[in-house]
Amino acid sequence: HKAQKGEFLPWAYCVYGYRYIPKQAGLLPRVEIHPEQAEVVRDMFRWLISEQLTTRQIVKRLNTLKIPTRTGQNAVWHAASVRSMLNNPIYTGQGHYNRTQSGVPRKETQRKFRPRTDNYARELRPQAEWVPITAPALISAETFAKAQKQLKRNQQKARRAYQPTSKRYLLRTLVRCGQCQLHMQATRQLSACKRY
Numbered sequence: 001h002k003a004q005k006g007e008f009l010p011w012a013y014c015v016y017g018y019r020y021i022p023k024q025a026g027l028l029p030r031v032e033i034h035p036e037q038a039e040v041v042r043d044m045f046r047w048l049i050s051e052q053l054t055t056r057q058i059v060k061r062l063n064t065l066k067i068p069t070r071t072g073q074n075a076v077w078h079a080a081s082v083r084s085m086l087n088n089p090i091y092t093g094q095g096h097y098n099r100t101q102s103g104v105p106r107k108e109t110q111r112k113f114r115p116r117t118d119n120y121a122r123e124l125r126p127q128a129e130w131v132p133i134t135a136p137a138l139i140s141a142e143t144f145a146k147a148q149k150q151l152k153r154n155q156q157k158a159r160r161a162y163q164p165t166s167k168r169y170l171l172r173t174l175v176r177c178g179q180c181q182l183h184m185q186a187t188r189q190l191s192a193c194k195r196y
Contacts, residue, residue: 003097003131011097016070016085017041017138033136040067041091041138048086049146054154055083086151092144093137096130 012020062077103123175184
C-alpha cells in the first residue's frame with residue numbers, strides 16, 4: 001500500500017546508479033541519480049551492445065579499472081551482480097515492485113539427495129499485483145531492448161560452446177558424485193608447461 005502511494009521505495013536502497021533520499025521535512029522519500037555510478041551503468045550497457053562483451057568480460061574490465069562497487073565493501077565485481085544490473089528495467093525510468101514471491105524450486109537442484117523444505121525460489125505474481133515504479137532514466141528503452149537481445153545472443157553462444165558437437169567437456173553435468181549426488185564440473189588449468 002505504501003509503495004502504491006510512493007511512500008516506500010524498497011528497490012532504491014540497492015540499485016547501483018541511484019542515491020536514496022529518505023523522507024524528510026514532510027517530503028516523500030525519493031531517489032536521485034548518482035553521477036559517477038550512472039556513468040558506469042551507461043558504460044556497461046555500451047560495452048555490452050557496441051563491443052559485444054560478455055558479462056564476465058565486463059566484470060573483468062570493471063575490476064581492472066578498479067571501479068568501486070555500490071557499497072564499496074566488496075573489492076571486486078561479480079558476474080551475477082552485473083547480469084542483474086543489465087537485466088534491470090528501472091534504468092529506463094520504468095519498473096515494477098512486487099513482481100515476485102517466494103516459492104519452492106520447480107527444477108532439480110544440487111541438493112536432490114536431501115528433501116527440500118525451504119521456499120527460496122522466486123516466481124512471478126499475477127500482473128494485477130505489480131506496483132509500477134518510476135525513477136530518473138539512465139538509459140533509453142531502445143538501449144535496454146538492444147542489451148536484452150545481446151544478452152540472449154551471448155547466452156546462445158556460450159551454450160553452443162558446451163554442446164556435445166563442440167567436443168568440450170562431454171560429460172559436463174551428466175556425471176554425479178556417488179555420495180552426495182552433486183553434478184561434476186570440468187575445468188582446465190595451466191601449470192608451468194602442463195595442462196590439466
